[in-house]
Amino acid sequence: MNWIAWRSLGAAGLLALLASTFFMTTAASRTFYGIDHPVNLIFYYHVAVAWVGFAGLLLAALASGAYLVTRAPGYSWLAEACIAVSFAFITLTLATGSVWARFIWNSWWEWSDLRLVTALVVWFIYAAYLVFRHQAQDGAVHAKAAVFSLVAFVSVPITVASTRLWQSPFHGTSLGTDSVDIHGLAFALSLIGTGLVYPYLVATRWRTHRLADELEAIEAQA
Amino acid sequence: MTGPELVLVATFAAIWLLPIGLTIAWERRNRGLRASVERARAERARRVHPQ
Numbered sequence: 196m197n198w199i200a201w202r203s204l205g206a207a208g209l210l211a212l213l214a215s216t217f218f219m220t221t222a223a224s225r226t227f228y229g230i231d232h233p234v235n236l237i238f239y240y241h242v243a244v245a246w247v248g249f250a251g252l253l254l255a256a257l258a259s260g261a262y263l264v265t266r267a268p269g270y271s272w273l274a275e276a277c278i279a280v281s282f283a284f285i286t287l288t289l290a291t292g293s294v295w296a297r298f299i300w301n302s303w304w305e306w307s308d309l310r311l312v313t314a315l316v317v318w319f320i321y322a323a324y325l326v327f328r329h330q331a332q333d334g335a336v337h338a339k340a341a342v343f344s345l346v347a348f349v350s351v352p353i354t355v356a357s358t359r360l361w362q363s364p365f366h367g368t369s370l371g372t373d374s375v376d377i378h379g380l381a382f383a384l385s386l387i388g389t390g391l392v393y394p395y396l397v398a399t400r401w402r403t404h405r406l407a408d409e410l411e412a413i414e415a416q417a
Numbered sequence: 418m419t420g421p422e423l424v425l426v427a428t429f430a431a432i433w434l435l436p437i438g439l440t441i442a443w444e445r446r447n448r449g450l451r452a453s454v455e456r457a458r459a460e461r462a463r464r465v466h467p468q
Contacts, residue, residue: 205440216429233425240432283435294428298421392436399443406450413457 208391215384223378248284256348259341272404
């Protein structure tokens with residue numbers, strides 16, 4: 196896939212997000228969990244960036260496993276790129292959720308809620324990964340970072356399933372509940388848009404690794 | 418526009434600005450790296466085949 200195609204993917208994603216914004220602000224219900232409030236519309240972005248961000252961490256774990264088996268640097272670059280973009284997406288998830296909570300729960304954060312706390316733990320774990328991964332550009336660090344990524348991924352399904360595994364005092368399940376009247380098209384467009392922007396950002400980050408590697412190889416030959 | 422609506426607009430703006438900001442920063446970095454690669458290639462070619 197050439198670079199123009201990747202950029203087209205990103206542009207298509209932004210257009211889908213724009214269309215999603217249009218439908219959610221003009222046609223979607225603002226009543227969630229029995230509360231009529233405009234900030235409920237945050238749901239459409241909050242859930243989409245969370246899902247795509249967490250799915251990206253699965254891809255990162257798979258790429259890390261592939262790196263440990265093959266030692267091909269491309270897999271290590273892919274894992275780092277996925278984690279960097281997912282980290283940004285999870286940051287957005289936490290920030291948008293916190294803004295929503297401020298208006299609906301009258302609280303920016305609830306330490307007693309397992310979904311919030313486990314999501315924050317994921318954020319810290321992957322922040323540590325990024326610090327670790329960037330300490331040096333050599334195979335030994337990349338291999339340890341790959342093991343880190345595989346172990347870190349255990350935190351992701353725990354977070355995703357937390358609202359179903361334990362009784363959550365605040366954060367309910369987002370879908371499959373009658374309390375949330377979702378505008379299907381707005382949500383689908385938001386999910387598609389986020390799902391298109393994500394690979395474009397990963398590809399951009401992956402290209403940075405490839406160019407840096409190419410430069411290092413040329414300089415090593417000189 | 419009410420307070421919550423302003424917050425909503427600010428949140429939406431943040432959601433849009435983060436990927437756009439990452440795109441600008443990483444594309445700029447890639448352009449710089451690409452230029453460095455081209456320079457390094459030219460330098461190596463000059464050394465291998467001196468005029």
